[in-house]
Amino acid sequence: MARTYRLFVLGRPTFDVEYARACSAAAIKALRNCGVNLAGSGDILFDNASVAAEIEAQGNVAADGVIIIQSTFTDAEAICMIAERFDRPLHIWALPEPRTGGRLRLNAFCGLNLAAHALGLRERAFVPLYLSADDARVETRVAEWLKSAPLTKPALRAAQAEASEAGAKAAAALRGMRIGRIGEHPAGFDTCAYDTTRLTELAGVSVEPIALSHLFDQARAVADSDVRRTRESLGTVAGLDEVDQAELDRSLRLRNALDQLKAEGRFDAFAIRCWPETFTEYGGAVCGPVSMMGEKRTPCACEADVYGAISSYLLQAIADAPAFLADIVDMDDESDTTVLWHCGQAPASMASAAEPISATIHSNRRMPLLFQFSLKAGRVTLARISQAGGEQFMVIAGGEMEEAPPSFAGTSGVLRLDRPAADMRDKLLSAGLEHHIALVYGDHRAALEHVAHKLGLPVLDLTQ
Missing domain, CATH: 3.40.50.10940 (Rossmann fold)
Structure with a gap:
């Protein structure tokens, strides 16, 4: 029947x-x-x-x-x-x-x-x-x-108490970390919610709310000479003259405004409500400025994702290199590869040398500045301090980024994980993980285990 x-x-x-x-x-x-x-x-x-x-x-x-x-x-x-x-x-x-x-x-x-x-x-x-x-x-x-029956939620395990100099430095760097949260996370994004008390108990992290309108006001007040210098710093980026110049100016002003907020508030990272207001109320994308801030070692998490900002800062401290907070947008069984992507905000040092970095516009909102490039080949580590299921734990994964053309407009990379893509997908969905995960180059899993142990976090290793 x-x-x-x-x-x-x-x-x-x-x-x-x-x-x-x-x-x-x-x-x-x-x-x-x-x-x-x-x-x-x-x-x-x-x-x-x-x-x-x-x-x-x-x-x-x-x-x-x-x-x-x-x-x-x-x-x-x-x-x-x-x-x-x-x-x-x-x-x-x-x-x-x-x-x-x-x-x-x-x-x-x-x-x-x-x-x-x-x-x-x-x-x-x-x-x-x-x-x-x-x-x-x-x-x-x-x-x-x-x-089929629903997927079974994967079990967490205790973190391994491995000695790691990089892990010890990163755990210490989290203590007293200050995050500027600019605007609220969007409705329906439980992935970006956070609890101030839990953060303080976890690692003494503090979050200071900042009105999105304050960022816009700061940006509008930036001196024209400062904006010109910011644009000049992008001399190797192709296509800057081909995007709307007024919108480009407004976008670059956001980079300068973030610099000012960082200095005033002594922030280590930002969590920014990036849409829709940056487009609908201000008139320029924050994606390119987020890339530039990340390259300067100030991670900025989209959608006001505070735990995403912490995870990026943690990986940055471990690797002593910029981190990229990405979405997983495709997991293909046939090729056994996964695509990590975000609108156009990966740090420029992650770009493949196969083609120049170019300026582009947001694919939905049609405004600059975003960067267009594919991620370079090499070993990568993925991580996030997760709150899936209401429990805090460390997510760890690893794989090889492949040399490949851009999968989608913006910044993207084709990743061959240490576990089959289909298995990884089942594990990610059954655990109910957040949609943002941080990435750095190199194998840093031992350091992450050390941090998890120091913070008292259980571990979910997606590629084991």
């Missing part, structure tokens, strides 16, 4: 809506070809009001479970609304996209990542699927997915 599922298709209008519609329509066709009955319109729901209306429209339909198609990136609010309303098995299908070197048109995996974290905090089980609807075995894979 055919099973009936409630269907919700989630998306955001800032991504490629027509492409998302085509991909989600193919996914719905595959579901129906498996003999599944679907209750729901199948239209993409672009906001929480549309989700609430769809929940009500489905009324008291007798359903065996809930299927959510993550057609593009979304925050986790809508999925939590659905999960709280329906106490039935929950399946979430995120749609991959080709690595074209151009715009990240869907970014659906990152949305799945946020959902996994939010559902983990609420102890709500779900079954993930990350599969293209045009996969040759899509119907077989979908049928298996619908029969």
